[in-house]
Amino acid sequence: MNILAAILLILGVFFFFVGVLGILRFPDFYTRLHAAGKCDTLAAILVLLAVAIYNLQDFSLGTVLVSLKILTIVAFVFIASPTATHAITEAALIAGVEPWTKGEGRK
């Protein structure tokens, strides 16, 4: 149990790291959203799963209920995160933020 939780945590932290690095390295607003919106979704889900599994150590009705609640958080993150990404992207397009295209320098 503990080992599985640790593996999931490490994977989650790895994807958070990649997401942050992507925000820093990508050239413009939209490409940064790619890194922020997706790697973070996967990372948050992995970390939450790890917490849910770790929580099940002393197996009783209470801990099972808490783990199930954590799983509902996973479901809501799964729905909310792409919706937010989509809304921010569309707002940026409407506001007229110019996308970076190949051949330009870094903005």
Added chain:
Amino acid sequence: MTRIATFFIMFAFWVLLSGMFDAFHLSLGVLSCLLVTHFSHDLLFGQEWSSFWLRRLTGWIFYLFWLVKEIVLASLQVAYIVLHPRMLQLIDPQLVRFRTRLKRNISKVTFAQSITLTPGTIAVDMHDDEFTVYALTRSSAESLPGEMERRVAKALEPEG
């Protein structure tokens, strides 16, 4: 039928959130779930749902598993791009427009969310049948609509 299904889903969720199993709290839960069901039973399942929702549910669960696999694979791909030293040569961001053949609103929404969740593409806009997608690389732009649309159609569209 939809009322009963709504009630049981509501009540399962209520029990999950409350975590109390004595008669007093359970009867409170039943009462509030009955009220909510009475007022909003047509929200959870639309009119079209009732007939073959079990088949849709299994299709939906299979689709979820496939989607999780895709998200992990695609996240690794984005991780590779992010960690690559000459990252600017690998990416080629572009806007793609295409028409979808999905008919129902729920499958369009599912499709748009799936596009956004798989790294490399963000669904920007959807008007009627036309999707606007912002893709990170040329290959991810070319893969649309592709297999994902077929799978969404199989999971959520009515037959034919």
